[in-house]
Amino acid sequence: MSDSIDPALQHAYREVLRRNPGEHEFHQAVEEVLGSLGPVVKRHPHYLAERVIERLCEPERQIIFRVPWTDDAGQVQINRGFRVEYSSVLGPYKGGLRFHPSVLLGTVKFLGFEQIFKNALTGLPIGGGKGGSDFDPKGRSDAEIMRFCQSFMTELYRHLGEYTDVPAGDIGVGTREIGYLFGQYKRITNRYEGGVLTGKGLAWGGSQARTEATGYGTVYFAQEMARHAGVGFEGNDVVVSGSGNVAIYAIEKVHELGGKVLACSDSSGYVVDEQGIDLDLLKDVKEHRRERIAAYAEARPSARFVEGGRVWDVPCHVALPCATQNELDEDAARVLAANGTEIVAEGANMPCTPGAVRVFAEAGVLFGPGKAVNAGGVATSALEMQQNASRDSWTFEHTEERLAEIMRRIHERVVTTAEDYDRPGDYVFGANAAGFTQVADAMLAMGVI
Template identity: 90%
Template sequence: MTTLATETTIDPALQSAYDEVLRRNPGEHEFHQAVEEVLGSLGPVVRRHPHYLEASVIERLCEPERQIIFRVPWTDDAGQVQINRGFRVEYSSVLGPYKGGLRFHPSVMLGTVKFLGFEQIFKNALTGMPIGGGKGGSDFDPKGRSDAEVMRFCQSFMTELYRHLGEYTDVPAGDIGVGGREIGYLFGQYKRITNRYEAGVLTGKGLAWGGSRARTEATGFGTVYFAREMARHAGLSLEGTRVVVSGSGNVAIYAIAKVTELGGTVVACSDSSGYVVDEAGIDLELLREVKEERRERISAYAARRPGATFVAAGSIWDVPCDVALPCATQNELDEAAARQLVSHGLEIVAEGANMPCTPGAVRVFREAGVLFGPGKAANAGGVATSALEMQQNASRDSWTFEHTDARLGQIMTSIHERVVTTAEDYGRPGDYVFGANASGFTQVADAMLAMGVI
């Protein structure tokens, strides 16, 4: 492995912009982390292109175009009124309508949504599709709620949010806690209020009412396609590799499926209660039964799978592997876990979740020469296929699974080529973090300059 030179500090020319982010957004630590990660890469870019600084592009990019916060009242099955808080951060529309998912989870707050929306700007730019960046959600927890309760919440949420949406304005999708059930209720309420069938206003819809084949699989598949391209570029292969995938939700399940198809063996996956190790390879059908059909904890997998073990304490990253695919949530893989993985001979990391590796972990990987694919590049397959769904809706068309999956593969290959080429152009070969940040930023910045001070 070769050791990459890394930038550990923000360029002095960008420090004042970052200080202003800290001043104007107190307490929003995840947002600060996301901004620092991007600005930490942009020193060489602004030195080569000082006009970005002269036009205050950085300052404008760090401030969302619009931040929406609203009350969501709804009635539970016991007749009690519940109150949640809803968010939509419409971050940047210079490349197209705001595009990004909705997350329903108790941890959601404004800083969470801003961090996700900021990342989404550059992720969407890397796809090459005409979509801007945004994100939204609520501190509502759908776990343990009946379908009727989820429906009433979604209808109340959309009753406020609908006025800010539109197929040419803002197009949400799903994220953690928002699957096909929730998208259905949200779309139904949007259709009811607006009295029009605007299929392109939400993505992740069911196939019978405007959805796209391969959308469910896209983020997980896309992450593995990106990891495959990383391996190929380095003269490696995923075939025969030992792989650990954190999480056991939609992204993790389809990452496991694609790794298995490409000849790798996924030996561990997890949920918030712990992780399972299955040296024979995760049984995908059993995992789907446990997590998708029965909605049980991951321990139920080990209880039904001979030879599998469940571990409630510790970290899934204690399990040795060649390839790590963190697909659960932000900041799940820290510096200590990264050092443990490196000591076991780790070769490739591709982020299936948004910012799942802490800055310390990323530094460890890059200094050790581990191939590291940041989420804004590696997990862009989901939003790319959402954009393909928007294309199908606009043309009143429906593509086959094979055609959509092929397009997804082409997009992930194109993202990889773009990231690698940008890094090489700046004399930083193999630096996927720099390549992704610099490439996404320049596309957005050039569009902003073309449109004037808006």
């Protein structure tokens, strides 16, 4: 049993372990939230009396289904699809679809649980959910991906709707996949229900700035952390993990704000570029040529590639983990702290292990959790839903302005909540307490649901 959880909440955590055996990422996500809620339930004991914690840890609905499809060789392939509709007390279920071989039910539940509080922090009327499949789009032809997406949506469509459940993209699901999914939904339902999926192409209902939103929002939040602490952001050296969508647009916004990104990575290793990452080259390598990060160093004399290395060994003022869950462990956190890192902000979902978070707290490194830091993506998805509902289309500048405003508001809410509980500077507590209380109060207002 975790020592980080208040005794009043231990029973709820034991029930999570008992009812969800083997789902370690889900256990970790629940432990991280419950570890913050001791002071909250002491101040508001009715949350315990009404068993809000137990209710919130159990998804409203878990959907698992078979996805049969035919590859280009004519062979039938079988994958497993998931959609966990976790909480709808604030609005329709909202959260992405992840296509990756590592996707299991526990993965989707951890992501969906995090999504509840992330979506609550945006202040927008959206609930929490997540989905995906163990299908791997890498190395597959467009035709194979289309056939998979059509089969996936043929089952999932019956659970979706702009007032019910609104998926988006995540790892392995970009505009191409959303297009195939939306086309099949439209074909089956005979409706152009634009708000049922977000992350659409600009020509058919998508939102300006949605592609950039998670990365941009991550940097906006980190900038607010720096400003609140009296630390300058301009001129800082920054390290970003990953080189996918979130990482690329985090790098872009860091450079716009006057910082310099020295390193980024993929699963094969990392590159260091003392002149600062050349964003045009990185986009060419990763988005157009779809090559490994080593190709960046081969084309850039000022860069070097470290095979299988750890990007966190590169000294920096600001670290932005933007790749995947549990990528930054306790040892890496010690290296960052020893090298003088002042701010760590999670662009990915739960990329820092619990041990790493403890190291940052002990070393006085400001740490922003993903449910607050990377909420810009889902916030802009909600803005896309607004545009679809009103049959409107906003400019990039207007949408980005709304995004920046939302991220500032999230930061202010997290900081204010932490200070209200006499926990100044504790972004983890502030995010968990603020998100939880909003969802819990809504649950209680609606009765026993």
